[in-house]
Amino acid sequence: MSALYDGNRKINTIHILGMYRQNEAYLSFLFxxxxxxxxxxxxxxxxxxxIENNSKDNTRELLTKFIKDRPKSKLVLYNLKKDYENxxxxxxxxxxxxxxxxxxxxxxxITPLPKNEWALFIDSNIYFQDDILxxxxxxxxxxxxxxxxxxxxxxxxxxxxxxxxxLTKPAILSHYYDTYSVVDTNNISFFPKCPFExxxxxxxxxxxxxxxxxxPRIKKDQPVAEVNSCFGGFVLIKTDVLNHPQxxxxxxxxxxxxxxxxxxxxxxxxxxxxxxxxxxxxLQNVDAIYRTI
Numbered sequence: 001m002s003a004l005y006d007g008n009r010k011i012n013t014i015h016i017l018g019m020y021r022q023n024e025a026y027l028s029f030l031f032x033x034x035x036x037x038x039x040x041x042x043x044x045x046x047x048x049x050x051i052e053n054n055s056k057d058n059t060r061e062l063l064t065k066f067i068k069d070r071p072k073s074k075l076v077l078y079n080l081k082k083d084y085e086n087x088x089x090x091x092x093x094x095x096x097x098x099x100x101x102x103x104x105x106x107x108x109x110i111t112p113l114p115k116n117e118w119a120l121f122i123d124s125n126i127y128f129q130d131d132i133l134x135x136x137x138x139x140x141x142x143x144x145x146x147x148x149x150x151x152x153x154x155x156x157x158x159x160x161x162x163x164x165x166x167l168t169k170p171a172i173l174s175h176y177y178d179t180y181s182v183v184d185t186n187n188i189s190f191f192p193k194c195p196f197e198x199x200x201x202x203x204x205x206x207x208x209x210x211x212x213x214x215x216p217r218i219k220k221d222q223p224v225a226e227v228n229s230c231f232g233g234f235v236l237i238k239t240d241v242l243n244h245p246q247x248x249x250x251x252x253x254x255x256x257x258x259x260x261x262x263x264x265x266x267x268x269x270x271x272x273x274x275x276x277x278x279x280x281x282x283l284q285n286v287d288a289i290y291r292t293i
Contacts, residue, residue, distance in 0.1 A: 003043045004133060006118070007141030013045045014133070015119040015239065017110075019102055020050060023124045024057040030122070031066060036130045048073040051106040053080050076109050078102065091180060093253045093261040100249045100264040107248065113239040116143070123233035126154060128289040135286045136236065140224050148241050148278025149269070151232035153196075153287035154178060173200040176232065176282070177291045181265040183229040184218060196220070198284065223285045229269035230282050234289055240276065247271040 004011040016034070020027065038046055048070060052060045060077065067075040080098065090096075113119065120133075129135075132152060142150060156177035160167040176182065176194040183189050190212050193202035198220035202212070218225045241247055248271075249264040269280055 002040055002134065004041060004137050006137060007144040009143060011044055011118065011137070013047060013114065013117050015047050015049060015110075015113055015117065016122065017049045017106060017119055018051075018122045018124070019053070019099070019106065020059055020063065020124055021053045021055050022057055023055070023059050024062060026124055027059065027062050027066075029127060031062075033128070033130060034066075037133065040130070041133070045072075049076075049106060049110045050074075051076040051078055051102055051109075053078045053102060074110060076106055078105065091261055091263070092259045093251070094259070096251045096261040096264055100251050103264075104248045107242055112243045115240055115243070117239045119237050119239050119242055121231075121233075121235050121237065123291075125292045126233045126289065127157075127292065128152070128234060132234070132286065132289060135288075136283055139283045139285060140281065142236075142238075146277075146279050147281055148238045148272055148276055149230075149235060149280045151230045151235040151280075151282045152289050153282060153284050154232040154234050155287055155290045157290040157292050158201075159292070172290055174198045174287070175201045178230065178232045180263045181229055181231040182227060182282075183266060183269075185226055185228055187228055188215060190215070190217075196225075196282075196284065218282075218284075220284065223283065225282045225284055227280055227282055228273065229263070229266050230280060231265045232282070233291060237272075238276075238278070241272050241278070244271075244275060247275055 048067060050063050052063050052075065063075050067073045136150065136152060140147060154177055155172050156175045158164055158167060158171045158173060160169065176196055179191050179194045182195055184195050193212050195218050197203060197217040247268065250267040251261045251264045254260040254262050272278055273280065
C-alpha cells in the first residue's frame with residue numbers, strides 16, 4: 001500500500017478520463033491496471049469518466065459493467081451517425097474535428113470537478129507499467145512549480161512491416177509518438193518528427209536540407225522538459241483547467257485540398273498557458289510507456 005503526493009500535498013482523488021471505441025482487447029489490460037491501482041493506492045479514490053462511441057465489439061458492455069461497480073463514475077454513450085476516417089498521417093480534418101467534439105463533450109458532461117485535483121487522460125492502445133503514477137509525481141512537485149499539465153514520455157512501439165520493413169521484431173527507440181501535438185517553447189513544431197534529443201529515430205542523420213537536424217532539440221538531460229504544447233496519450237491535467245469553460249480543444253481546416261487540420265492540442269495548450277498562466281511539461285524519464293498503433 002502506498003500514497004501519492006503532489007509535493008507535500010497528499011493526493012486524495014484522481015479523475016481518470018478516456019474515449020474508447022472498438023477497444024475490447026485493450027480494455028482487459030486497462031482494467032487490470034485500474035484494479036492494481038485501487039489495491040496499491042488505497043488512500044486514493046479513483047473516479048472514472050469514459051465516453052464510448054458506437055462500438056461494434058463489446059467495448060460498450062465492458063465499460064458499462066466496469067462503471068456499474070463504481071457509483072461516482074460516469075459513462076457517456078454516443079452514437080456518431082457517420083464514423084470519421086483516419087487518412088494518411090491522421091491529420092485530416094474529419095478525424096481531428098470529430099475527436100475534438102467527443103473530447104469536449106466528455107468534459108462538458110463531467111465538469112465542474114473538485115478544485116485543485118488531478119485528472120488523467122488515457123488514450124486507447126497506451127500500455128504502461130503499474131507504478132507510472134508514482135514515477136510521475138516523484139519527478140516533480142507540480143502545484144509548487146506552477147505546472148498545470150504533465151505528459152509521460154509516451155513512446156511508439158515500432159512493429160515489423162507496419163512501421164519499418166527492416167525490423168525483425170518490435171522495437172522501442174525513445175521516440176515520443178504524439179509528434180503532431182508537441183511544440184517546443186520557441187513555438188517550433190518538428191512534425192512529423194519529434195523534438196527530443198533522446199529519440200533514436202528523429203535524430204538520425206538526414207539530408208542537409210532537413211532543418212530539424214540543425215534546430216536545437218529538447219535536451220535529454222532535462223527530466224522535466226517544458227513545452228508549449230503536447231498530449232502524448234497519458235497526461236495529467238489540473239481539474240481547475242478542465243473546469244474553465246474557455247479552455248477546450250478546437251481545430252480548423254488548414255488545407256482544404258489536402259484535408260489537413262490544425263492540431264486540437266495546440267489550441268487547448270495555448271489557452272491553458274495564457275488563461276491559467278500554468279506550465280506544460282513532458283517527463284522524459286517516465287518513458288516505460290508505449291503506444292502500439
